[in-house]
Amino acid sequence: MIGMLWFDNDEQRNLAAKVGRAAEYYREKYGKSPNLCFVHLSQAPKEGRVDGIEVRGTRAVMSNHFWVGVEQEPAKASSPSAQGVVAQGVVAQGVVAHEN
Structure with missing residues (x-):
């Protein structure tokens, strides 16, 4: 996955609102x-989807961080710097966005 890391620790928002804002x-x-x-x-939600986005x-x-993006095929995952996450079928590339 090529994605973006989003931070939201606002206790007034639920998971759906946080994922929605990041999306x-x-x-x-x-x-x-x-x-x-x-x-x-x-x-992680029990149902696994929030507003059409697989979660x-x-x-x-880390807690209160939301890594959003578009999933790619595991065969395309080739970033050696992302070994910990490549094992889960994604590539760790992207930018960091901070929002409170």
Whole structure:
């Protein structure tokens, strides 16, 4: 996945609102709608989808961080610098966006 890391620790927003805000910013910045979001395991929803975006829990993302992007085929994952996340079928490339 080529993606963007989003930070949101606002306790007034639920997971759906946080993922939605991150997805909206991603769409505005990159002109594409994300279809995947990684969150910390403790924040992963039981249903696995939020507003049409697949949400997966992982230890590779810290709490209150949302790694949104467009999933690629695992065969295309070739970034040697992202070995910890490549094992999960994604490529760790992107930018960091901060929002409170």
